[in-house]
Every structure is written in structure tokens, then in C-alpha cells.
Amino acid sequence: METLDPLLHQPLRTQLAAFLAGAGEATFAELKRQLDVSDGNLDSHLKKLVAADYVAVRKDDSTGRIQTCYALTKTGKAALKKYVVTLQAMLPLASASPVKNARIGKLQKS
Amino acid sequence: MTQHSARQLDAIHSMLSAGQRNLRVERHSLILWGLTCGVLLFIRDDIFTAAQFPALEMQALAWLVLLTIVVSGMSLLDWHLTRHIKQARNETWSFIHRQVLKILWLLMTIGILFTFATFFLGGAHLTVSVWVVLCGISLYVHGLFSEELLEWIGVFIIAIGIGVLALRLNYTDIKWVASSTLGIGLPLLAFMLDRGNARPAWFRLAQSLFWLICVLTPPLLAHLWKL
Numbered sequence: 638m639e640t641l642d643p644l645l646h647q648p649l650r651t652q653l654a655a656f657l658a659g660a661g662e663a664t665f666a667e668l669k670r671q672l673d674v675s676d677g678n679l680d681s682h683l684k685k686l687v688a689a690d691y692v693a694v695r696k697d698d699s700t701g702r703i704q705t706c707y708a709l710t711k712t713g714k715a716a717l718k719k720y721v722v723t724l725q726a727m728l729p730l731a732s733a734s735p736v737k738n739a740r741i742g743k744l745q746k747s
Numbered sequence: 748m749t750q751h752s753a754r755q756l757d758a759i760h761s762m763l764s765a766g767q768r769n770l771r772v773e774r775h776s777l778i779l780w781g782l783t784c785g786v787l788l789f790i791r792d793d794i795f796t797a798a799q800f801p802a803l804e805m806q807a808l809a810w811l812v813l814l815t816i817v818v819s820g821m822s823l824l825d826w827h828l829t830r831h832i833k834q835a836r837n838e839t840w841s842f843i844h845r846q847v848l849k850i851l852w853l854l855m856t857i858g859i860l861f862t863f864a865t866f867f868l869g870g871a872h873l874t875v876s877v878w879v880v881l882c883g884i885s886l887y888v889h890g891l892f893s894e895e896l897l898e899w900i901g902v903f904i905i906a907i908g909i910g911v912l913a914l915r916l917n918y919t920d921i922k923w924v925a926s927s928t929l930g931i932g933l934p935l936l937a938f939m940l941d942r943g944n945a946r947p948a949w950f951r952l953a954q955s956l957f958w959l960i961c962v963l964t965p966p967l968l969a970h971l972w973k974l
Binding site: 646648651652653655656657658659660661662663664665666667671697702704706717721724725727728729 | 749752753755756758759760761762763764765766767768769834836837838839841
């Protein structure tokens with residue numbers, strides 16, 4: 638059986654990656670509000686994802702004020718996709734929800 | 748392990764969904780547009796009347812200028828306020844959100860041109876209904892990328908716009924319904940939004956029915972009291 642990616646196999650990092658996969662890009666403040674975590678906690682998990690090249694950082698100054706934006710990289714998307722496939726393989730077929738599979742299927746196609 | 752995998756997949760599904768629907772309509776947008784449209788619909792018989800503008804062309808032009816100034820002014824104000832709030836909250840202003848605002852402006856432009864055209868083609872009843880339907884469509888489209896409640900209320904507003912024509916209400920009643928739907932309905936909606944929390948359909952239906960009762964009560968009372 639395939640092993641789960643240890644970097645993504647942590648609840649907060651899984652949620653971070655999934656949120657970025659859906660939103661495309663988000664600022665630190667948006668991620669903090671969405672995940673309801675402290676600055677330090679979020680920062681440490683983001684640093685791990687950035688170090689592994691799962692998440693890219695971009696400085697945006699188009700609004701006159703510098704914002705730090707985070708987005709999943711190709712490597713991050715591929716890792717999340719592989720992580721989902723591995724998780725699904727661990728589930729018995731009967732417990733799969735068609736609606737959720739369709740949504741997750743879109744992630745896999747993207 | 749199976750249970751843990753299922754929980755992880757649920758969490759991924761939930762966050763994917765939150766990421767895909769992370770647009771937030773700002774309260775000031777609903778209040779600005781709601782009050783503007785509500786007031787314009789309510790006073791439309793008392794300003795730029797045929798007595799003030801004996802020539803139909805001049806009356807039509809006056810309305811075109813007024814609507815263009817008010818609607819474009821509101822659009823600019825809404826745009827600047829939204830940008831200011833997004834900056835203050837350190838949030839990104841996504842491409843989709845900007846596109847949704849453009850759809851709103853497009854619909855408003857259609858409304859202005861339609862109003863102008865009715866001076867020559869007639870159909871005051873239709874004008875009010877079209878404005879209400881257009882607002883409903885814009886909310887529904889916004890809801891597609893944002894909060895479910897916007898979709899629900901958008902559908903209800905479209906139904907109200909079509910309903911007043913289908914029920915063949917008289918013009919005074921239509922004016923009351925339209926003014927109340929936008930002038931009271933949108934500010935009320937602003938305070939009912941819950942940041943897109945996942946809720947069961949029956950809960951959304953109950954919220955929408957509560958909204959409908961609040962919006963239809965004033966025109967009903969006006970009809971009963973012959974206002």
C-alpha cells in the first residue's frame with residue numbers, strides 16, 4: 638500500500654492545501670480567518686509547505702499596500718492530488734459519496 | 748484507519764468548497780444599492796414629471812442623465828469602499844469578484860437603457876418589474892460564487908418581479924412591492940449574511956421565507972390602508 642505524504646498528513650496543512658486548491662490564491666489574513674489559527678501556528682505550517690515547494694509566495698503591491706499572497710505550486714497540487722487518491726484507496730467503495738467524489742474529482746483533473 | 752481517511756477526505760472536501768466559494772459580498776454594497784434603487788423607484792412619479800418636461804424627448808433625456816449619474820456614482824463609491832475595506836482587512840480582491848461586479852454594472856446599464864426606451868415604447872408596469880428582476884439576477888449570479896443565501900434571495904426577488912406582473916397588480920401596488928423589495932430587502936439581507944456557513948436547505952428556505960414576509964408586509968399594509 639502507498640504511504641501518505643507526511644507533509645500533507647497533518648490536519649492543518651491538509652486544510653491549508655485544500656483551501657488554496659479551491660481559492661487559487663489567498664493572503665495570510667484570509668488563511669488565518671478561514672482556518673481560525675494563531676499567527677505563529679499558521680506561519681510555521683506555511684513555512685514547511687513553502688520549503689517543500691508545495692506553496693508559492695507572491696508579494697502584491699498593486700493596491701498600494703504590499704500584501705503577501707500564497708498559492709499552491711504545481712508540485713503542491715500534484716502532492717495533494719496524490720494524497721487524495723491514496724486516501725480514497727484506503728476507503729471501502731461503499732462509503733464513497735458521489736457528490737464529494739465529484740468535487741474532489743475536479744481537483745484531480747485540475 | 749478507514750475512519751481517519753474518511754475524516755481527512757471530508758476535511759479536504761470542506762476546505763475545497765470553502766476555497767471555491769470564498770467571495771464575500773460587502774454589507775455596504777447591499778445597503779448602497781438597495782437604498783438607491785428603493786428611493787429611485789419610490790420617487791419616480793414625483794420628479795421629472797410630464798408637467799416639468801412637456802416634451803417627451805426632454806423628459807426621457809433627463810431620466811437618462813439622472814440614472815446614469817446616480818448609478819455610475821454608486822458604482823464608483825461601491826468600488827472604492829470595497830477596495831478600501833479589502834485593503835484594511837488585508838484581503839485579496841479576486842478576479843472573479845471583479846467580474847461579478849462587472850456583471851452587476853452590465854445589468855444596471857441594461858436597466859437604464861430599458862427605462863429610457865420605455866418613454867417611447869411605453870410599459871411603466873414592465874419597467875419596475877424588469878428592474879426588480881435584474882437586481883434578482885445580479886444577486887443570484889453573485890451567490891453562485893459566494894454565499895448560498897444570496898442565491899436564495901436572488902431567486903425570490905426574480906419571482907417577486909415576475910409575480911407582480913403575473914398577478915396583474917395595479918401600478919401603485921407594484922411600486923410599493925418593488926420599493927420594499929429593494930429598499931428594505933437588500934439592507935435586511937446585509938444583516939442576514941453569515942459568511943457562507945454551510946446550512947441545510949430547510950434553514951435557507953426558512954430564512955428566505957422570513958425575508959419574504961418582512962419585504963411583503965409593508966406593501967400589503969399599504970394596500971389595505973389604501974396608501
